[in-house]
Amino acid sequence: MRIGPPGAERPAVLGADGTPLDLSAITPDIDGAFLSGGGVERARAALTAGHLRPAAPPQAAGGAGRRVGAPVATPGKIIGIGLNYTDHAARTGAAPPTEPIVFIKPSDTVVGPDDDVLIPRGSSKTDHEVELAVVIGRTARYLADCDEAAGAIAGYTIANDVTEREFQFERGGQWDKGKSCETFTPLGPWLVTPDEVGDVTSLGLRLTVNGTAAQEGTTRDMIFGVHHLVRYLSRFMALRPGDVVITGTPAGVAMGSPDRSFLRPGDVMELEVDGLGRQRQRLVAA
Template identity: 60%
Template sequence: MRFARLGPAGDEIPVAIDTDGEVLDLRSITSDVSGPFLAADPVGTVRRARAAGDLSVLPGADELRRGAPVARPGKVVCIGLNYRDHAAETGADIPTEPIVFMKDPSTVIGPDDEVLVPRGSTKTDWEIELAVVIGSTARYCGSAEEAATHIAGYAIANDVSEREFQLERGGQWDKGKSCETFNPLGPWLVTPSALQDDGLDPTGLGLRLSVNGEVRQDGTTADMVFGPAEIVRYLSQFMVLHPGDVISTGTPAGVALAGHAPYLRPGDVVELVADGLGSQRQTIGAA
């Protein structure tokens, strides 16, 4: 099952897309796709409501704006240098433990919303990432297998980054990661069972990103240093992960920081696609 939120920013409608492709309006059972909903057996809740005839198909769903598939994440946690090829292109050593930083949750926008180059920016960069959404409270997980039970699903994230702010302005990564609009997310939250039904595994998904039609990133989550479940396990040793929290798990090679392509400018178009997780398309504007 896939979950999404459709409609104008701030007034999105929670929906579920089942295997038959029907877009089901969930407003009769939840106000939003948020932490409390994800913590309360969302797939079972939807299936029971549908069997009882309590859900209707949302008319005109294809014409509505696609919002971020999870509302108001309490936190966005990010993992740096988590792909071997990306570490190599930036000249960094392979990490022995996950590199952790935080991103302002208010950066989360819809997958097709405009991304704004910040004032004074000359090095706004792209990063396609596999995002993990937490479905139940995780603390001190004893194994990756236990950690996996706390995952509600997966989505595409674009971890937009301003490299000068990140690396040349005092060494605080958060400054280059938390600018307005710097986290397009979605279009869907895809449950682990839905990925499995499609014959896919989160540790073997293709990730592709292009700028103005030219491919910049073409990688696979198989190149991760630390897999999604291990990242959840690791983070749970240092912080409590709550339902609705988002974890961005790193990016493959091909970013502008590597020096092989120009940074983003207003008017550029960025397109992202991940196996089983859908696609995004953003036009770049100016703050």
């Protein structure tokens, strides 16, 4: 994890009792160089040896809570997968894809897991999408099979693929228009290594808006599994350490739900994925 104000986050790891421990002696940041250069192993060894100190006081001066940033510093690219849950495709009236639907989100859409999300000017259909996010740990091209794909994964975290549906579908047919707005990819709080996640094919995902359940699903309902996606993407682009793949969302988004409203200023989203922690964002007008 990374703790501190935007642009000045410090790397940290959770101790056995949940206390964040400072990784600054191991690495200046959690980034592609750290992930591909044995940083995870060095951090694990230092944690096991008891060499790490608490990252910061429990609260900042003045009683303000300690901010958690995105768990990876400045991903090179964020690769999104559309319509990747059977229930989401059915709810929105879309045919299940025969190959993964791929889009790219700008890296500067990434914010911390509890940072505010801006509703863009002119928006009438801002929507939420709780997703399992995959962080790449080594350069990967033309991966031969799912075992090779698994070996390219550094870990997992939570993403909220916030989307403006009018921009996405009604402004010229380019999904990127609805995916690229500022603050539209809250990420974190933790980067959890594959051995700690366990069975990635059976993780529960949940999202509430103002305390009311909106999305609840499981990665068992993915059309294309995590390892398949990483292998597939490596055929079309080089995956680099620190890149993030957001793997799709289960049913329950406002689009396709007649009983649901799109997001408005003042709304609060809360997200969780089994074993990966929680997010909480407040919606504010841009």
